[in-house]
Amino acid sequence: MKGLELPRADQTILDLEGVRVELGGKVVLRDIDVALRRGELVGVIGPNGAGKSTLLKVILGFIRPSAGAVRFAQGQRAGRGAIGYVPQSFSPDPDLPLRARDLVALGIDGDRWGFSLGGARRRAAVDEALAWVDALSYAEQPVGRLSGGELQRLLVAQALIAEPDTLLLDEPLANLDLRSQDEIVGLVGRVAHERGVTVMLVTHDMNPILGVMDRLLYLAGGRAALGTPDEVVRAEVLGALYGHHVDVLRVHGRILVVGAAEVESLTCEA
Amino acid sequence: MMHVLGLLFPPGLLTAPFMQNAWISGSAVAILSALVGFFAVLRGATFVAHAVPRASFAGAAGAALVGGDTLLGLGIFSAISALGIAFLTSRRDRGQITALVLAAALGLGALFLALGDAYAPQVYALLFGQIVGISRADVLGILGLTGLTAAAVAVLYRPLLFVSVAPDVAEARGVSRHRFNVLFLLLVALSATAAVPVVGALLSFSLMVGPAAAASYFGRSPASALWLSVAIGLVSVWLALVLAYDTGMPVGFFVAVVTAAFYGLGRLWALTADPLADAA
Numbered sequence: 001m002k003g004l005e006l007p008r009a010d011q012t013i014l015d016l017e018g019v020r021v022e023l024g025g026k027v028v029l030r031d032i033d034v035a036l037r038r039g040e041l042v043g044v045i046g047p048n049g050a051g052k053s054t055l056l057k058v059i060l061g062f063i064r065p066s067a068g069a070v071r072f073a074q075g076q077r078a079g080r081g082a083i084g085y086v087p088q089s090f091s092p093d094p095d096l097p098l099r100a101r102d103l104v105a106l107g108i109d110g111d112r113w114g115f116s117l118g119g120a121r122r123r124a125a126v127d128e129a130l131a132w133v134d135a136l137s138y139a140e141q142p143v144g145r146l147s148g149g150e151l152q153r154l155l156v157a158q159a160l161i162a163e164p165d166t167l168l169l170d171e172p173l174a175n176l177d178l179r180s181q182d183e184i185v186g187l188v189g190r191v192a193h194e195r196g197v198t199v200m201l202v203t204h205d206m207n208p209i210l211g212v213m214d215r216l217l218y219l220a221g222g223r224a225a226l227g228t229p230d231e232v233v234r235a236e237v238l239g240a241l242y243g244h245h246v247d248v249l250r251v252h253g254r255i256l257v258v259g260a261a262e263v264e265s266l267t268c269e270a
Numbered sequence: 271m272m273h274v275l276g277l278l279f280p281p282g283l284l285t286a287p288f289m290q291n292a293w294i295s296g297s298a299v300a301i302l303s304a305l306v307g308f309f310a311v312l313r314g315a316t317f318v319a320h321a322v323p324r325a326s327f328a329g330a331a332g333a334a335l336v337g338g339d340t341l342l343g344l345g346i347f348s349a350i351s352a353l354g355i356a357f358l359t360s361r362r363d364r365g366q367i368t369a370l371v372l373a374a375a376l377g378l379g380a381l382f383l384a385l386g387d388a389y390a391p392q393v394y395a396l397l398f399g400q401i402v403g404i405s406r407a408d409v410l411g412i413l414g415l416t417g418l419t420a421a422a423v424a425v426l427y428r429p430l431l432f433v434s435v436a437p438d439v440a441e442a443r444g445v446s447r448h449r450f451n452v453l454f455l456l457l458v459a460l461s462a463t464a465a466v467p468v469v470g471a472l473l474s475f476s477l478m479v480g481p482a483a484a485a486s487y488f489g490r491s492p493a494s495a496l497w498l499s500v501a502i503g504l505v506s507v508w509l510a511l512v513l514a515y516d517t518g519m520p521v522g523f524f525v526a527v528v529t530a531a532f533y534g535l536g537r538l539w540a541l542t543a544d545p546l547a548d549a550a
């Protein structure tokens with residue numbers, strides 16, 4: 001992948017400035033100021049409906065913010081496959097004539113015109129990507145007959161095979177058993193820290209990514225807080241996000257955020 | 271044995287000029303419909319594949335009214351209805367716009383027929399096809415449309431496949447969902463224009479969707495399903511031509527029956543390959 005360019009921790013690759021998003025007349029995100037650095041892994045967390053998926057879609061350009069700007073470092077966006085994306089849901093038709101390896105191969109050059117000519121190198125590249133996510137055993141299966149976790153691993157392979165500069169993963173760990181979670185997290189962590197790929201990973205549970213996460217982006221009430229878990233998961237910071245008082249309780253190494261309206265459980269080695 | 275072969279392949283089946291035109295145009299339309307139908311089935315867009323040929327019927331009726339070229343009329347109306355569907359349909363639409371466009375076009379078609387003096391056999395041919403009444407000029411037009419569509423499919427194949435099977439992921443890679451929906455609908459319009467004079471506005475649907483749907487059961491990879499779809503389409507048309515020539519019954523009837531039979535075989539195949547497939 002990006003072998004020669006060593007990641008520089010201070011290099012901003014993506015800048016969101018005062019981003020505001022309204023969907024169906026409802027303000028989903030307001031005043032989001034976030035700068036992501038090259039090669040960092042940012043965990044994105046927040047209650048259902050907080051706008052986590054929406055934030056990724058804004059970065060992808062699927063949703064246009066009603067105010068503010070999304071800026072990539074110069075030349076970032078232009079390149080083919082600059083952003084790898086794993087959507088939150090993907091449920092192909094059971095009879096779709098598409099094998100696991102075909103889906104991953106689309107990640108290589110699905111955006112190019114014409115037929116692809118196959119070939120041994122291409123096949124080897126797909127096999128390698130399948131091996132990254134431990135999916136070789138179901139390489140020939142139709143995607144419509146795979147389990148949610150198997151599909152999710154394929155999507156990760158499909159996103160990585162394009163060698164993106166930025167990787168946006170919407171709940172890639174949902175549906176995965178603990179072992180697969182560890183494998184995917186390890187893989188994504190190496191991609192970020194060894195290859196300098198900037199990763200945003202949406203998750204409901206911080207615990208699996210604590211070891212690799214550089215910073216935490218907490219979304220609630222349409223607002224965002226970005227920092228290390230210790231900086232962000234504090235009563236005054238989260239209280240400002242939710243717009244009302246919340247308590248942060250640390251019980252047996254778990255962190256519980258307790259507010260008037262919702263209880264968010266964050267597992268954390270405090 | 272010779273007797274049976276003689277019955278199946280009577281003299282003139284391959285040599286009579288009108289049959290030669292039928293073989294050529296039928297094969298071209300089979301290839302074209304299968305190529306476009308493959309994407310229609312992948313995208314779950316079979317209603318559109320049904321609606322555009324039927325809507326194009328109004329173009330043929332209009333051409334008859336003003337004494338214009340049938341293929342041109344079909345082309346204009348299938349393009350207008352395809353673009354109307356592409357640009358009016360929102361993401362949450364479940365076919366309402368397609369249904370409205372179809373209804374509007376059929377209404378216009380009825381008006382054109384009433385205003386004109388088309389006699390019943392002409393209307394009948396447009397609705398059900400007239401594969402054995404195709405002229406040399408029509409054959410050339412159909413071959414041209416087939417070449418154009420095949421070239422377009424060859425160029426669009428990968429991104430159209432990508433955006434059809436994984437739209438969000440493809441869009442993140444710069445393959446615009448909307449742009450490729452427009453391109454897909456234009457392909458449907460092209461194939462409808464060529465298919466309607468041959469197999470009719472009502473039955474061109476069976477040639478577009480039947481082989482492709484059957485192939486998606488037999489084929490495992492996209493490429494194998496695409497080629498199988500073409501092969502099934504060709505065999506269906508050839509079989510239908512022989513049976514129609516032998517029995518004197520309409521070709522469209524046999525096209526519908528044979529493609530439906532292939533589809534049924536595909537379903538059976540899928541059931542034996544995975545008995546739980548339909549239980550879910």
Ligand SMILES: Nc1ncnc2c1ncn2[C@@H]1O[C@H](COP(=O)(O)OP(=O)(O)OP(=O)(O)O)[C@@H](O)[C@H]1O
Binds near residue numbers: 054
């Ligand atoms: N197209 C839309 N029109 C109107 N409202 C929308 C639209 N898409 C999303 N929303 C709203 O925006 C809010 C944020 O949605 P989003 O999918 O970003 O949440 P999320 O944080 O990803 O939640 P989850 O944890 O459930 O995945 C929700 O309240 C949702 O109802």
Ligand SMILES: [Mg+2]
Binds near residue numbers: 052053054170
């Ligand atoms: Mg979400």
